[in-house]
Amino acid sequence: MMTAVAWICGVLLSAAAALAIVRVARGPSILERVLALDVLLMIVVAALCVDMAVNRHTDSLVFVAAACVIGFIGTVTVSRYVTDRRNS
Amino acid sequence: MTGSLDAVLQAVAGVCLVVGCLMSLAAGIGMLRFPDLLSRMHAATKPQVLGLFLLLSAVAIELRSWALVPVLLLAWLLQLLTAPVSAHMVGRAGYRTKHLKRQTLLVDELDQVVARAVQDGPGRDGLAQEGPGQDGMGQGPAGQDVAGRTGGCSAGTGPAGPAAG
Amino acid sequence: MIRPGSRPATGTGEQGPRLTFRIELPLLVWMALVWGALWQDFSAGNLVFGFLLALVVVNVFRLPPVELSGRFNVWRAVVFxxxxxxxxxxASFQVFALAVVRGPRVRSAVVGVRLRTGDDLMVTAVGHVLTLIPGSFVVEVDRGNSTLYLHVLDVNTHAQVERVRRHVxxxxxxxxxxxxxxxxxxRVDAERAGLAFPPPQDNGSTPRGGDTARKEAP
Structure with a gap:
């Protein structure tokens, strides 16, 4: 049963990643791109979680915890940069 | 008995995984279909939090391990704390750099506040913190002015407001 | 950032180390628990080491202390x-449904809501929760007046705007x-009892016109 679940999840996540990448390509502004990349990072995290659950290991657990923080720092940095640069 | 419990747990984990992935898909669809940056922000923030929660609980169930729960909870709490902040930062930058479509907004009560702030030039630290040495709209509006304006904005929430609710 | 109604701001180290330590204790405990969770090891030795590490981190990277209010209702916290x-x-399913059904035609609003409290921690907590529950997220915070400006998804009438305010x-x-x-x-109790509550840190000259929301009506 788990293989079926893994396949369904794979299809769903691939579709989601494709949509996010379309937004990265089309996004009119850098803010939309960074937002879409944040979503993409979370999709990668989701894939890692699925992998951990299906294959029953905990190798990427720390990355899952770290990814939230990394995505946060990246997003905040870019948005600060956008706010600041507009004024100069 | 343990066999049937095992099957149930496995089914629950499977459902959690699929729904969690569905939430990622929801974020993707929202990113593509919503009309402007601010509404896309909703799509980027909310489904992710639920999605990660479901996926992490699926991991815990599938590995049948209580020792794993604290670190999974930590990962989720980290996301719970950081997601609103990054959404706020992006939203704020987007609003200030005019990345919004006016026609999708029914009401915009921040508009006048920001407009007045620009008129009055640099002021005190009125809005959320802002680095020194900027001018123009990046600066928070002058404190007193916002006091006057927001008093009007939140008229419905004044002393008489919440009593109705 | 001293504002009326709250305790005087605790400067970094002015009040003596004892008071600072007491205020920072919840943070230190939390950091020790994080340390334990990351190592997946909650033995006493590991927790003590984490606590010492937290002490070093807090003292090397100084930040303004977060002052808790001193009371915490566990039962209500669980319900909440x-x-x-x-x-x-x-919220997640609502966003999903909106994205699929309405998509580009969705309308929204930016609503300003003035909160009762001026406490930074409380404003932050309300903002966080608001961002994660259906429909709203915080665009801008006016700290001086503790006013949150929310972007609310799927707002079509002015009645809905008012409902959002009451909800917040x-x-x-x-x-x-x-x-x-x-x-x-x-203040909350008095309000529930139907009494008028004193507005939070009013500057005295605050006009309460009630016209702003209507002004932009199409």
Missing amino acids: AVGFLGKVVL LDLEARLVRVMGTREEMA
């Missing part, structure tokens, strides 16, 4: 957490009951 989880689920204030009241100061509790 369960309600919050339910709302997170609802209701949420704040519930959070105050979980972890607000006694002062804020008293």
